[in-house]
Amino acid sequence: MYKKLIFSILITFAITICGCAALQQLIDKPEVKFQGMSLKNISLFEAVPVFKFIIINPNPMGISVHQVTYNLTINDLKFIKGVSDQQTRIKAASSGILELPISFNYMDVFKSASEFIGSDKAEYNLSGSIGIGPFSIPYENKGEFEVPDLPALALKSVKISSLSLKGASIVFDLELENNKDFAIDLSTLDYSIKLDGKDFIKGIQTNISPVRQNSRLNLEIPLELNFFELGTSVYKVFKDSSADYELSGSMKFNIPKIGTRDFPFLKKGKVSLR
Template sequence: MQPHKQNRKIMNIGFFFQRMNRWQNAIFFILILTPVIIGGCATLVEQQLIDKPLVTFEGMSLEAVSLSESTPVFRFQVTNPNPLVLKVRNIAYDLKINSKKFVRGVSDKSIRLRAAGSDMLGLSVPFNHMELLDATGASAHSSTVTYDLSGHIRIGPFAVPYQAKGELEIPNLPAITLKRVDVSKLAFNAASTGQFVLELENANSFPIQLNSLQYRISLNGNEHAGGIIRPVPILDKNSKTLLEIPLRITPSVSGWTMDHVLTAASLPYEFSGELRVSIPGANERVFYFQEEGKVPVEK
Protein backbone atom coordinates (compact mmCIF):
# COMPACT_ATOMS: atom_id res chain seq x y z
CA MET A 1 0.00 0.00 0.00
CA GLN A 2 2.82 2.41 0.63
CA PRO A 3 4.04 2.57 -2.98
CA HIS A 4 0.50 3.37 -4.10
CA LYS A 5 0.25 6.26 -1.61
CA GLN A 6 3.63 7.58 -2.75
CA ASN A 7 2.52 7.64 -6.37
CA ARG A 8 -0.63 9.52 -5.39
CA LYS A 9 1.47 12.14 -3.61
CA ILE A 10 3.67 12.55 -6.67
CA MET A 11 0.61 12.98 -8.91
CA ASN A 12 -0.87 15.58 -6.55
CA ILE A 13 2.34 17.57 -6.58
CA GLY A 14 2.48 17.48 -10.42
CA PHE A 15 -1.13 18.60 -10.66
CA PHE A 16 -0.39 21.44 -8.25
CA PHE A 17 2.47 22.74 -10.42
CA GLN A 18 0.37 22.47 -13.57
CA ARG A 19 -2.33 24.61 -12.00
CA MET A 20 0.31 27.09 -10.82
CA ASN A 21 1.68 27.42 -14.38
CA ARG A 22 -1.83 28.05 -15.74
CA TRP A 23 -2.44 30.78 -13.17
CA GLN A 24 0.94 32.36 -13.93
CA ASN A 25 0.19 32.40 -17.65
CA ALA A 26 -3.25 33.92 -17.05
CA ILE A 27 -1.80 36.64 -14.80
CA PHE A 28 0.94 37.33 -17.37
CA PHE A 29 -1.59 37.89 -20.21
CA ILE A 30 -3.79 40.03 -17.95
CA LEU A 31 -0.83 42.25 -17.09
CA ILE A 32 0.00 42.69 -20.79
CA LEU A 33 -3.53 43.27 -22.08
CA THR A 34 -4.74 45.58 -19.30
CA PRO A 35 -2.83 48.73 -20.44
CA VAL A 36 -3.85 48.10 -24.05
CA ILE A 37 -7.52 47.71 -23.12
CA ILE A 38 -7.46 50.70 -20.79
CA GLY A 39 -5.62 52.83 -23.36
CA GLY A 40 -8.02 51.86 -26.13
CA CYS A 41 -11.04 52.56 -23.95
CA ALA A 42 -9.53 55.88 -22.90
CA THR A 43 -9.06 56.86 -26.55
CA LEU A 44 -12.63 55.87 -27.38
CA VAL A 45 -14.00 57.77 -24.38
CA GLU A 46 -11.80 60.76 -25.24
CA GLN A 47 -13.01 60.83 -28.83
CA GLN A 48 -16.63 60.59 -27.70
CA LEU A 49 -16.28 63.34 -25.11
CA ILE A 50 -14.19 65.72 -27.27
CA ASP A 51 -15.41 67.33 -30.49
CA LYS A 52 -13.18 66.98 -33.56
CA PRO A 53 -11.28 70.22 -34.36
CA LEU A 54 -11.96 72.01 -37.65
CA VAL A 55 -9.23 72.60 -40.28
CA THR A 56 -9.68 75.22 -43.04
CA PHE A 57 -7.17 75.96 -45.81
CA GLU A 58 -6.53 79.72 -45.90
CA GLY A 59 -4.00 80.10 -48.69
CA MET A 60 -0.41 79.73 -49.86
CA SER A 61 2.54 82.12 -50.10
CA LEU A 62 6.06 81.73 -51.49
CA GLU A 63 9.14 82.31 -49.37
CA ALA A 64 12.89 82.06 -50.06
CA VAL A 65 12.40 82.10 -53.86
CA SER A 66 15.38 81.83 -56.22
CA LEU A 67 16.05 80.38 -59.67
CA SER A 68 16.98 77.07 -58.05
CA GLU A 69 14.58 76.66 -55.11
CA SER A 70 11.23 77.76 -53.71
CA THR A 71 9.52 77.27 -50.36
CA PRO A 72 5.73 77.43 -50.54
CA VAL A 73 4.06 77.87 -47.14
CA PHE A 74 0.52 76.49 -46.89
CA ARG A 75 -1.59 78.13 -44.17
CA PHE A 76 -4.40 76.45 -42.25
CA GLN A 77 -6.82 77.81 -39.68
CA VAL A 78 -7.33 75.26 -36.92
CA THR A 79 -10.34 75.71 -34.64
CA ASN A 80 -10.68 73.95 -31.29
CA PRO A 81 -14.37 73.89 -30.20
CA ASN A 82 -13.58 72.23 -26.86
CA PRO A 83 -13.18 73.84 -23.41
CA LEU A 84 -9.72 72.29 -23.01
CA VAL A 85 -6.32 72.68 -24.68
CA LEU A 86 -5.38 70.21 -27.45
CA LYS A 87 -1.91 69.50 -28.80
CA VAL A 88 -1.04 69.63 -32.50
CA ARG A 89 1.46 66.80 -33.06
CA ASN A 90 2.28 66.80 -36.77
CA ILE A 91 1.09 67.40 -40.33
CA ALA A 92 1.24 64.55 -42.85
CA TYR A 93 1.24 65.78 -46.46
CA ASP A 94 1.20 64.47 -50.03
CA LEU A 95 1.94 67.10 -52.70
CA LYS A 96 1.09 66.54 -56.36
CA ILE A 97 2.21 68.90 -59.13
CA ASN A 98 0.29 68.92 -62.43
CA SER A 99 -1.59 65.82 -61.17
CA LYS A 100 1.68 63.88 -60.73
CA LYS A 101 3.18 62.68 -57.44
CA PHE A 102 6.00 64.96 -56.33
CA VAL A 103 6.79 64.86 -52.60
CA ARG A 104 5.30 63.51 -49.36
CA GLY A 105 6.33 63.57 -45.73
CA VAL A 106 5.47 64.45 -42.13
CA SER A 107 6.21 67.80 -40.51
CA ASP A 108 6.51 67.50 -36.74
CA LYS A 109 4.78 70.14 -34.64
CA SER A 110 4.49 70.79 -30.92
CA ILE A 111 1.79 73.42 -30.64
CA ARG A 112 -0.80 73.84 -27.93
CA LEU A 113 -4.16 74.70 -29.46
CA ARG A 114 -5.96 76.98 -27.05
CA ALA A 115 -9.38 76.06 -25.71
CA ALA A 116 -12.42 77.39 -27.60
CA GLY A 117 -10.20 79.31 -30.02
CA SER A 118 -8.51 79.35 -33.42
CA ASP A 119 -4.87 79.49 -34.48
CA MET A 120 -3.00 79.66 -37.78
CA LEU A 121 -0.80 76.73 -38.70
CA GLY A 122 1.86 76.82 -41.44
CA LEU A 123 3.29 73.96 -43.51
CA SER A 124 6.57 74.67 -45.36
CA VAL A 125 7.47 72.37 -48.28
CA PRO A 126 10.81 73.43 -49.85
CA PHE A 127 11.71 71.95 -53.23
CA ASN A 128 14.25 72.21 -56.04
CA HIS A 129 12.99 73.51 -59.38
CA MET A 130 15.02 71.08 -61.49
CA GLU A 131 13.65 68.17 -59.46
CA LEU A 132 10.14 69.53 -59.99
CA LEU A 133 10.64 69.73 -63.78
CA ASP A 134 12.11 66.21 -63.89
CA ALA A 135 9.39 64.66 -61.72
CA THR A 136 6.37 66.33 -63.31
CA GLY A 137 7.43 66.99 -66.89
CA ALA A 138 6.60 70.69 -66.57
CA SER A 139 8.14 73.03 -69.13
CA ALA A 140 11.16 75.12 -68.10
CA HIS A 141 9.36 78.09 -69.65
CA SER A 142 6.17 77.60 -67.62
CA SER A 143 5.38 80.38 -65.16
CA THR A 144 2.80 78.39 -63.16
CA VAL A 145 1.98 74.80 -62.22
CA THR A 146 -1.07 73.34 -60.48
CA TYR A 147 -0.78 71.77 -57.05
CA ASP A 148 -2.93 69.31 -55.10
CA LEU A 149 -2.02 69.04 -51.41
CA SER A 150 -3.71 66.49 -49.15
CA GLY A 151 -3.09 64.76 -45.84
CA HIS A 152 -4.12 65.04 -42.20
CA ILE A 153 -3.24 67.01 -39.08
CA ARG A 154 -2.76 65.12 -35.81
CA ILE A 155 -4.63 67.04 -33.11
CA GLY A 156 -5.11 65.32 -29.76
CA PRO A 157 -6.65 61.89 -30.45
CA PHE A 158 -7.83 62.94 -33.94
CA ALA A 159 -6.33 62.81 -37.45
CA VAL A 160 -8.19 65.66 -39.18
CA PRO A 161 -8.04 65.38 -43.01
CA TYR A 162 -7.50 68.34 -45.36
CA GLN A 163 -7.08 69.07 -49.06
CA ALA A 164 -5.99 72.19 -50.93
CA LYS A 165 -5.71 72.95 -54.65
CA GLY A 166 -4.45 75.94 -56.60
CA GLU A 167 -1.68 77.33 -58.78
CA LEU A 168 1.95 77.70 -57.83
CA GLU A 169 4.23 80.26 -59.49
CA ILE A 170 7.67 79.08 -60.48
CA PRO A 171 10.53 81.46 -61.38
CA ASN A 172 11.21 82.38 -64.99
CA LEU A 173 14.61 82.24 -66.63
CA PRO A 174 15.94 85.63 -67.75
CA ALA A 175 14.54 86.41 -71.19
CA ILE A 176 17.02 87.64 -73.81
CA THR A 177 15.81 89.16 -77.09
CA LEU A 178 17.38 90.83 -80.10
CA LYS A 179 15.27 94.00 -80.17
CA ARG A 180 16.67 95.87 -83.17
CA VAL A 181 19.64 96.61 -85.41
CA ASP A 182 20.84 100.22 -85.35
CA VAL A 183 22.44 101.10 -88.72
CA SER A 184 22.14 104.85 -88.42
CA LYS A 185 25.96 105.25 -88.50
CA LEU A 186 26.66 102.94 -91.43
CA ALA A 187 28.40 104.48 -94.46
CA PHE A 188 28.68 103.36 -98.10
CA ASN A 189 32.35 104.06 -98.65
CA ALA A 190 34.09 102.22 -95.79
CA ALA A 191 33.83 99.68 -93.08
CA SER A 192 31.20 100.92 -90.67
CA THR A 193 29.95 100.08 -87.21
CA GLY A 194 26.35 99.56 -86.29
CA GLN A 195 24.77 98.24 -83.09
CA PHE A 196 22.85 95.18 -82.12
CA VAL A 197 20.49 96.11 -79.27
CA LEU A 198 19.72 93.26 -76.87
CA GLU A 199 17.07 93.28 -74.15
CA LEU A 200 17.45 91.27 -70.94
CA GLU A 201 14.27 90.90 -68.89
CA ASN A 202 13.83 89.60 -65.34
CA ALA A 203 10.14 89.00 -64.66
CA ASN A 204 10.76 87.59 -61.18
CA SER A 205 10.27 89.22 -57.78
CA PHE A 206 13.97 88.85 -56.93
CA PRO A 207 17.20 90.11 -58.57
CA ILE A 208 19.35 87.87 -60.77
CA GLN A 209 23.13 87.99 -61.07
CA LEU A 210 24.41 87.00 -64.52
CA ASN A 211 28.05 85.92 -64.55
CA SER A 212 28.45 86.05 -68.33
CA LEU A 213 26.64 86.18 -71.68
CA GLN A 214 28.06 84.32 -74.67
CA TYR A 215 26.40 85.15 -78.01
CA ARG A 216 26.42 84.62 -81.76
CA ILE A 217 24.31 86.73 -84.14
CA SER A 218 23.78 86.21 -87.87
CA LEU A 219 21.98 88.47 -90.33
CA ASN A 220 20.76 87.22 -93.69
CA GLY A 221 22.70 83.97 -93.13
CA ASN A 222 26.03 85.69 -92.32
CA GLU A 223 27.55 85.91 -88.86
CA HIS A 224 28.13 89.54 -87.86
CA ALA A 225 28.71 89.34 -84.13
CA GLY A 226 30.07 86.83 -81.67
CA GLY A 227 31.77 86.97 -78.32
CA ILE A 228 31.26 87.04 -74.58
CA ILE A 229 30.20 89.78 -72.17
CA ARG A 230 31.61 89.53 -68.66
CA PRO A 231 30.44 90.76 -66.23
CA VAL A 232 26.79 91.40 -67.02
CA PRO A 233 24.90 94.03 -64.98
CA ILE A 234 22.69 92.67 -62.19
CA LEU A 235 19.07 92.31 -63.30
CA ASP A 236 16.85 93.94 -60.69
CA LYS A 237 13.52 92.38 -59.89
CA ASN A 238 10.77 92.99 -62.48
CA SER A 239 13.15 94.96 -64.70
CA LYS A 240 14.55 95.20 -68.23
CA THR A 241 18.10 96.08 -69.30
CA LEU A 242 19.43 96.99 -72.74
CA LEU A 243 22.85 95.90 -73.99
CA GLU A 244 24.58 97.20 -77.14
CA ILE A 245 26.86 94.91 -79.17
CA PRO A 246 29.01 96.29 -82.01
CA LEU A 247 27.98 95.30 -85.53
CA ARG A 248 30.84 95.68 -87.97
CA ILE A 249 30.01 95.41 -91.66
CA THR A 250 32.14 95.68 -94.80
CA PRO A 251 30.68 95.94 -98.32
CA SER A 252 32.64 92.81 -99.35
CA VAL A 253 30.72 90.48 -97.05
CA SER A 254 29.25 87.68 -99.15
CA GLY A 255 25.53 87.99 -99.73
CA TRP A 256 25.46 91.44 -98.24
CA THR A 257 24.47 94.71 -99.96
CA MET A 258 24.68 97.99 -98.12
CA ASP A 259 21.71 99.31 -100.03
CA HIS A 260 19.61 96.40 -98.78
CA VAL A 261 20.60 97.10 -95.19
CA LEU A 262 19.82 100.80 -95.40
CA THR A 263 16.48 100.31 -97.11
CA ALA A 264 15.12 97.18 -95.41
CA ALA A 265 12.58 97.59 -92.61
CA SER A 266 13.67 94.29 -91.08
CA LEU A 267 16.28 91.57 -91.60
CA PRO A 268 16.23 87.81 -91.04
CA TYR A 269 18.39 86.83 -88.07
CA GLU A 270 19.62 83.93 -85.94
CA PHE A 271 20.57 84.54 -82.30
CA SER A 272 22.04 81.89 -79.98
CA GLY A 273 24.32 81.52 -76.99
CA GLU A 274 24.41 80.77 -73.27
CA LEU A 275 23.75 82.59 -70.02
CA ARG A 276 25.73 81.74 -66.90
CA VAL A 277 23.64 82.61 -63.86
CA SER A 278 24.88 82.84 -60.28
CA ILE A 279 22.84 80.56 -58.00
CA PRO A 280 23.20 80.99 -54.21
CA GLY A 281 24.52 77.76 -52.75
CA ALA A 282 25.04 76.16 -56.18
CA ASN A 283 27.79 78.36 -57.73
CA GLU A 284 26.29 78.90 -61.20
CA ARG A 285 23.99 77.33 -63.72
CA VAL A 286 24.17 77.46 -67.52
CA PHE A 287 21.08 78.18 -69.63
CA TYR A 288 21.16 77.93 -73.42
CA PHE A 289 19.04 80.00 -75.78
CA GLN A 290 18.34 80.12 -79.49
CA GLU A 291 15.89 82.14 -81.55
CA GLU A 292 15.34 83.26 -85.12
CA GLY A 293 13.00 85.53 -87.01
CA LYS A 294 13.06 89.06 -88.33
CA VAL A 295 14.55 91.98 -86.45
CA PRO A 296 13.59 95.64 -87.03
CA VAL A 297 16.22 97.92 -88.60
CA GLU A 298 16.63 101.38 -87.11
CA LYS A 299 18.09 103.99 -89.47
Protein backbone atom coordinates (compact mmCIF):
# COMPACT_ATOMS: atom_id res chain seq x y z
CA MET A 1 0.00 0.00 0.00
CA TYR A 2 2.84 2.39 0.94
CA LYS A 3 4.66 1.70 -2.35
CA LYS A 4 1.49 2.35 -4.37
CA LEU A 5 0.99 5.67 -2.53
CA ILE A 6 4.56 6.77 -3.27
CA PHE A 7 4.13 5.70 -6.90
CA SER A 8 0.92 7.71 -7.23
CA ILE A 9 2.57 10.81 -5.73
CA LEU A 10 5.47 10.52 -8.19
CA ILE A 11 3.10 10.22 -11.15
CA THR A 12 1.04 13.19 -10.00
CA PHE A 13 4.25 15.21 -9.63
CA ALA A 14 5.42 14.18 -13.13
CA ILE A 15 2.13 15.18 -14.72
CA THR A 16 2.14 18.53 -12.92
CA ILE A 17 5.76 19.43 -13.66
CA CYS A 18 6.63 17.72 -16.94
CA GLY A 19 3.44 16.45 -18.52
CA CYS A 20 2.74 13.18 -20.33
CA ALA A 21 6.26 12.77 -21.75
CA ALA A 22 7.67 12.40 -18.25
CA LEU A 23 4.80 10.13 -17.20
CA GLN A 24 5.67 7.71 -20.01
CA GLN A 25 9.11 7.35 -18.46
CA LEU A 26 7.66 6.37 -15.08
CA ILE A 27 5.14 3.70 -16.06
CA ASP A 28 5.33 0.70 -18.33
CA LYS A 29 3.43 0.73 -21.59
CA PRO A 30 0.28 -1.45 -21.45
CA GLU A 31 -0.12 -4.25 -23.98
CA VAL A 32 -3.07 -4.55 -26.38
CA LYS A 33 -4.10 -7.94 -27.80
CA PHE A 34 -6.92 -8.45 -30.27
CA GLN A 35 -9.18 -11.27 -29.07
CA GLY A 36 -11.63 -11.61 -31.95
CA MET A 37 -14.91 -10.38 -33.38
CA SER A 38 -18.49 -11.49 -32.83
CA LEU A 39 -21.24 -10.39 -35.19
CA LYS A 40 -24.57 -9.35 -33.72
CA ASN A 41 -27.24 -9.08 -36.39
CA ILE A 42 -30.18 -6.93 -35.42
CA SER A 43 -31.97 -7.47 -38.73
CA LEU A 44 -31.41 -8.94 -42.18
CA PHE A 45 -29.56 -5.83 -43.36
CA GLU A 46 -28.23 -4.23 -40.17
CA ALA A 47 -25.42 -5.72 -38.08
CA VAL A 48 -23.13 -4.82 -35.21
CA PRO A 49 -19.67 -6.41 -35.25
CA VAL A 50 -18.20 -6.27 -31.74
CA PHE A 51 -14.40 -6.21 -31.73
CA LYS A 52 -12.82 -7.44 -28.48
CA PHE A 53 -9.43 -6.47 -27.08
CA ILE A 54 -7.51 -7.52 -23.97
CA ILE A 55 -5.64 -4.70 -22.23
CA ILE A 56 -2.74 -5.86 -20.04
CA ASN A 57 -1.61 -3.41 -17.37
CA PRO A 58 1.84 -4.32 -15.92
CA ASN A 59 1.93 -1.34 -13.54
CA PRO A 60 1.36 -1.37 -9.74
CA MET A 61 -1.54 1.07 -10.13
CA GLY A 62 -4.74 1.20 -12.13
CA ILE A 63 -4.85 2.83 -15.54
CA SER A 64 -7.72 4.05 -17.75
CA VAL A 65 -8.68 3.57 -21.36
CA HIS A 66 -10.06 6.96 -22.34
CA GLN A 67 -10.42 6.87 -26.13
CA VAL A 68 -10.53 4.46 -29.08
CA THR A 69 -10.16 5.62 -32.67
CA TYR A 70 -11.16 3.24 -35.45
CA ASN A 71 -11.17 2.96 -39.21
CA LEU A 72 -13.21 0.03 -40.53
CA THR A 73 -12.74 -1.10 -44.14
CA ILE A 74 -15.07 -3.75 -45.61
CA ASN A 75 -14.29 -5.42 -48.94
CA ASP A 76 -11.53 -2.84 -49.53
CA LEU A 77 -14.11 -0.04 -49.23
CA LYS A 78 -13.26 2.74 -46.80
CA PHE A 79 -16.37 2.45 -44.76
CA ILE A 80 -16.61 3.76 -41.19
CA LYS A 81 -14.27 6.06 -39.32
CA GLY A 82 -14.82 7.42 -35.84
CA VAL A 83 -13.89 7.85 -32.19
CA SER A 84 -15.34 6.03 -29.19
CA ASP A 85 -14.96 7.92 -25.92
CA GLN A 86 -15.72 4.94 -23.69
CA GLN A 87 -14.10 4.80 -20.27
CA THR A 88 -12.58 1.51 -19.06
CA ARG A 89 -10.52 1.12 -15.92
CA ILE A 90 -7.82 -1.59 -15.83
CA LYS A 91 -6.76 -2.63 -12.34
CA ALA A 92 -3.15 -2.68 -11.18
CA ALA A 93 -1.07 -5.62 -12.44
CA SER A 94 -4.11 -7.03 -14.17
CA SER A 95 -5.92 -7.23 -17.49
CA GLY A 96 -9.33 -6.17 -18.72
CA ILE A 97 -11.62 -6.56 -21.71
CA LEU A 98 -12.38 -3.71 -24.07
CA GLU A 99 -15.26 -4.13 -26.54
CA LEU A 100 -15.73 -1.89 -29.58
CA PRO A 101 -19.16 -2.21 -31.26
CA ILE A 102 -19.58 -0.65 -34.73
CA SER A 103 -23.00 -0.75 -36.40
CA PHE A 104 -23.49 -0.72 -40.18
CA ASN A 105 -25.93 -1.54 -42.97
CA TYR A 106 -25.01 -4.25 -45.50
CA MET A 107 -26.49 -2.24 -48.35
CA ASP A 108 -23.93 0.49 -47.69
CA VAL A 109 -21.29 -2.16 -48.40
CA PHE A 110 -22.70 -3.93 -51.46
CA LYS A 111 -23.34 -1.98 -54.65
CA SER A 112 -26.43 -3.95 -55.70
CA ALA A 113 -29.00 -6.47 -54.52
CA SER A 114 -27.39 -9.12 -56.75
CA GLU A 115 -23.98 -8.52 -55.15
CA PHE A 116 -25.54 -8.91 -51.69
CA ILE A 117 -27.26 -12.16 -52.70
CA GLY A 118 -24.09 -13.56 -54.27
CA SER A 119 -21.89 -12.92 -51.22
CA ASP A 120 -21.62 -15.26 -48.24
CA LYS A 121 -18.53 -13.62 -46.72
CA ALA A 122 -17.15 -10.10 -46.41
CA GLU A 123 -13.56 -9.17 -45.54
CA TYR A 124 -12.81 -6.43 -43.04
CA ASN A 125 -9.78 -4.47 -41.89
CA LEU A 126 -9.96 -2.62 -38.59
CA SER A 127 -7.22 -0.21 -37.54
CA GLY A 128 -6.81 2.68 -35.15
CA SER A 129 -5.39 3.48 -31.76
CA ILE A 130 -6.36 3.00 -28.12
CA GLY A 131 -5.64 5.81 -25.68
CA ILE A 132 -4.48 4.25 -22.39
CA GLY A 133 -3.21 6.65 -19.78
CA PRO A 134 -0.50 8.77 -21.46
CA PHE A 135 -0.06 6.26 -24.31
CA SER A 136 -1.69 5.98 -27.73
CA ILE A 137 -1.29 2.35 -28.77
CA PRO A 138 -1.94 1.48 -32.45
CA TYR A 139 -3.72 -1.71 -33.50
CA GLU A 140 -4.77 -3.43 -36.73
CA ASN A 141 -6.65 -6.63 -37.48
CA LYS A 142 -8.03 -8.36 -40.56
CA GLY A 143 -10.73 -10.98 -40.81
CA GLU A 144 -14.08 -11.84 -42.32
CA PHE A 145 -17.69 -12.20 -41.30
CA GLU A 146 -20.73 -13.94 -42.72
CA VAL A 147 -23.29 -12.16 -44.87
CA PRO A 148 -26.85 -13.27 -44.00
CA ASP A 149 -28.98 -15.15 -46.53
CA LEU A 150 -32.38 -14.08 -47.74
CA PRO A 151 -35.17 -16.39 -46.57
CA ALA A 152 -35.20 -19.55 -48.69
CA LEU A 153 -38.29 -19.81 -50.89
CA ALA A 154 -39.64 -23.05 -52.34
CA LEU A 155 -42.83 -24.53 -53.78
CA LYS A 156 -43.65 -27.30 -51.29
CA SER A 157 -46.76 -28.76 -52.91
CA VAL A 158 -49.63 -28.19 -55.33
CA LYS A 159 -52.91 -29.15 -53.67
CA ILE A 160 -55.70 -30.20 -56.04
CA SER A 161 -59.11 -29.71 -54.43
CA SER A 162 -61.06 -30.62 -57.59
CA LEU A 163 -60.13 -31.92 -61.03
CA SER A 164 -62.28 -32.59 -64.08
CA LEU A 165 -62.09 -32.43 -67.84
CA LYS A 166 -63.32 -28.85 -67.63
CA GLY A 167 -60.89 -27.46 -65.09
CA ALA A 168 -59.30 -27.67 -61.68
CA SER A 169 -59.14 -25.84 -58.36
CA ILE A 170 -55.59 -25.85 -57.03
CA VAL A 171 -53.57 -24.20 -54.27
CA PHE A 172 -49.85 -23.48 -54.55
CA ASP A 173 -48.19 -23.92 -51.16
CA LEU A 174 -45.12 -21.69 -50.94
CA GLU A 175 -42.73 -21.90 -48.00
CA LEU A 176 -40.38 -19.18 -46.71
CA GLU A 177 -37.64 -20.52 -44.43
CA ASN A 178 -35.66 -18.28 -42.09
CA ASN A 179 -32.66 -20.01 -40.48
CA LYS A 180 -31.40 -16.87 -38.74
CA ASP A 181 -31.59 -15.83 -35.08
CA PHE A 182 -33.69 -12.79 -35.92
CA ALA A 183 -37.06 -12.24 -37.57
CA ILE A 184 -37.22 -11.27 -41.25
CA ASP A 185 -39.86 -8.81 -42.39
CA LEU A 186 -40.69 -9.23 -46.09
CA SER A 187 -42.66 -6.36 -47.58
CA THR A 188 -43.81 -7.83 -50.91
CA LEU A 189 -43.36 -11.03 -52.89
CA ASP A 190 -43.57 -10.78 -56.68
CA TYR A 191 -43.81 -14.32 -58.06
CA SER A 192 -44.22 -16.39 -61.23
CA ILE A 193 -44.80 -20.17 -61.20
CA LYS A 194 -44.27 -22.67 -64.02
CA LEU A 195 -45.12 -26.38 -63.99
CA ASP A 196 -43.42 -28.63 -66.56
CA GLY A 197 -42.31 -25.50 -68.43
CA LYS A 198 -45.83 -24.04 -68.70
CA ASP A 199 -46.78 -20.68 -67.19
CA PHE A 200 -49.45 -21.11 -64.53
CA ILE A 201 -49.66 -18.00 -62.40
CA LYS A 202 -48.09 -14.60 -61.79
CA GLY A 203 -48.92 -12.26 -58.98
CA ILE A 204 -47.91 -10.12 -56.02
CA GLN A 205 -48.29 -11.17 -52.40
CA THR A 206 -48.53 -8.37 -49.82
CA ASN A 207 -49.32 -8.14 -46.11
CA ILE A 208 -46.88 -10.96 -45.39
CA SER A 209 -46.34 -11.79 -41.73
CA PRO A 210 -42.75 -11.55 -40.47
CA VAL A 211 -40.87 -14.84 -40.68
CA ARG A 212 -39.87 -15.51 -37.08
CA GLN A 213 -36.33 -16.55 -36.18
CA ASN A 214 -35.43 -20.14 -37.06
CA SER A 215 -38.91 -20.86 -38.42
CA ARG A 216 -40.96 -21.31 -41.58
CA LEU A 217 -43.89 -19.38 -43.02
CA ASN A 218 -46.35 -20.88 -45.51
CA LEU A 219 -48.18 -18.86 -48.14
CA GLU A 220 -51.15 -20.38 -49.97
CA ILE A 221 -51.99 -19.10 -53.45
CA PRO A 222 -55.30 -20.38 -54.90
CA LEU A 223 -55.93 -20.72 -58.64
CA GLU A 224 -58.97 -21.71 -60.74
CA LEU A 225 -58.08 -23.34 -64.08
CA ASN A 226 -60.26 -23.63 -67.17
CA PHE A 227 -58.86 -26.34 -69.48
CA PHE A 228 -61.05 -25.22 -72.39
CA GLU A 229 -59.30 -21.85 -72.33
CA LEU A 230 -55.82 -23.14 -71.48
CA GLY A 231 -55.75 -26.26 -73.62
CA THR A 232 -55.31 -29.98 -72.99
CA SER A 233 -51.55 -29.66 -72.43
CA VAL A 234 -52.25 -28.02 -69.06
CA TYR A 235 -54.64 -30.85 -68.12
CA LYS A 236 -51.93 -33.42 -68.86
CA VAL A 237 -49.67 -31.82 -66.20
CA PHE A 238 -52.04 -33.06 -63.48
CA LYS A 239 -52.17 -36.67 -64.71
CA ASP A 240 -48.86 -37.36 -62.94
CA SER A 241 -48.18 -37.32 -59.20
CA SER A 242 -45.44 -34.71 -59.49
CA ALA A 243 -44.12 -32.04 -61.84
CA ASP A 244 -40.99 -29.97 -62.43
CA TYR A 245 -41.48 -26.42 -61.23
CA GLU A 246 -39.80 -23.07 -61.67
CA LEU A 247 -40.47 -20.32 -59.13
CA SER A 248 -39.09 -16.87 -59.95
CA GLY A 249 -39.67 -13.24 -59.09
CA SER A 250 -38.38 -10.83 -56.47
CA MET A 251 -38.57 -10.19 -52.75
CA LYS A 252 -39.06 -6.58 -51.70
CA PHE A 253 -37.70 -5.26 -48.41
CA ASN A 254 -37.89 -1.90 -46.70
CA ILE A 255 -34.30 -1.32 -45.60
CA PRO A 256 -33.67 1.17 -42.75
CA LYS A 257 -32.06 4.43 -43.95
CA ILE A 258 -31.83 3.00 -47.49
CA GLY A 259 -35.39 2.59 -48.73
CA THR A 260 -37.12 -0.14 -50.71
CA ARG A 261 -35.02 -2.68 -52.61
CA ASP A 262 -35.96 -5.65 -54.82
CA PHE A 263 -33.99 -8.90 -54.53
CA PRO A 264 -34.49 -11.37 -57.43
CA PHE A 265 -34.83 -15.11 -56.87
CA LEU A 266 -35.08 -18.26 -58.98
CA LYS A 267 -35.87 -21.69 -57.58
CA LYS A 268 -36.27 -24.94 -59.52
CA GLY A 269 -37.23 -28.37 -58.30
CA LYS A 270 -39.79 -31.17 -58.20
CA VAL A 271 -43.17 -30.69 -56.55
CA SER A 272 -45.89 -33.19 -55.61
CA LEU A 273 -49.38 -32.85 -57.07
CA ARG A 274 -51.99 -34.03 -54.59
